[in-house]
Amino acid sequence: MTALRAAVVGAGHLGRFHARKYAALPGVELVAVVDINLDRARQLAGETGAEALDDHQLLPGRVDLVSVAVPASRHFIVCRDLLWAGIHVLVEKPMTTSLVQARQLITLADQQRCVLQPGYVERFSPVWQSLQSHCHKPLFIRASRLSSFSTRGNDVDVVLDLMIHDIDHILQLVPSPVARIDASGRPVMTRHSDIADARLHFCNGCVARLTASRISSQPQRRLRIFQQDQFYCADLHKNTLERFSRPSGWQSHPLKRQDPSPLKFPLSDPLQAEIQAFIACIRHRRQPQVSPRDGMRALKIAHLIMQHMSASPMLTTDQRAPTNSGGQPK
Known part of the structure; x- marks a missing residue:
């Protein structure tokens, strides 16, 4: 060879x-x-x-x-x-x-x-691959990706730096077009947004909420998937997967853990x-396996999120809701 x-x-x-x-x-x-x-x-x-x-x-x-x-x-x-x-x-x-x-x-x-x-690279993680095999029709997805501040990656918005990983994951899990996007973000340490939050509404009814920050004290890479009678929590930082379910139709029963403890995947090299x-x-x-068209789909959603972020007004002190003496909104 x-x-x-x-x-x-x-x-x-x-x-x-x-x-x-x-x-x-x-x-x-x-x-x-x-x-x-x-x-x-x-x-x-x-x-x-x-x-x-x-x-x-x-x-x-x-x-x-x-x-x-x-x-x-x-x-x-x-x-x-x-x-x-x-x-x-x-x-x-x-x-x-x-x-x-x-x-x-x-x-x-x-x-x-x-x-x-x-x-x-996370497409090659055993945790992600296991999660993907279990998820068939997500109803709600919660993605959190947090990291501490670093000078690396700061030439672009946090959406392109960090959130785009989770955009890619979600597009793999939800085979439906995005119908609506709500998003906000703010620059804190750089001239680009360093923290962002977005909500994707899909045509099939699924909703995904994504949070990304590069100014956090503790790292976190977590995906939580809710589907009928099932809940999965994948920690891509700790390499674990938690699975909860109940028998279909047992409406009065709570979700129960499928495993005695979170599944811990062996160390791998994605x-x-x-x-x-x-x-x-x-x-x-x-x-x-990860095609350039996959990359462009994620990039398209990332740009739509950033467009909504730029259209989201930043409240001034005078515009914020009035509060009482306890700091709660009146």
Whole structure:
């Protein structure tokens, strides 16, 4: 089997993980690490036995596939240049920052017969896969994704930085168009919204509420799914799944825990599984499990949420509901 030649563009937090995975995989040769900060590229290249470069334009002719882990605002430029050169691309979410750019990348990937895979790594988590197998007709979904403040990812809104993971999950669980969106969000630490809350109303009656924050004290990645006579709570941070149910038609009975304690899934490596799936698509000429059209669907909903957030007025002190001396609304 001929070894595939790989490179990673972006030697920051996520790029380091990608480079180490490629360097350890059989049948793959990590050829280059690229970063506009050449010293940072050299450090990671030295750890993984690759060549350090400072321009992704130097990759055509040298590699077969690339992981793109640069800031989201540069995804389009880098991916466009690589796809145009016939290089297969795994790009961290969001695929791009605009729908026009996403369509252009999909068209280019089709023309060049290249694999373009958006990096929704949680799709390869055993907890998510188990949850998805149990959910057939959700009635209500509650998604919470919280993280502490970091300078990484702050070139885009928290909806594109964090919430888009849960948008992707929900679109996989609910096979129905979105009928209405209510959303609000506020910038706190950056010039973009750092905390956001959205409610998606689907045509089939399902409602999903999503909260994302990158200014929280404790991390949280939790999905709660309610469907007829069943409730599931997946903790993607702690790698657990709780299941509750009652016999159909037993209206007077409460939901009962199906398991003595939360199901604890063994430690796994979703990023390695994601990269291996990407490589398998290249070798066997098949479409990725997470398709670029999946990435564009999530991006479309993300932009609709941000549009509703920008239309949501920020109350001034004079506009807030009057309160009594106890601080409660009158």
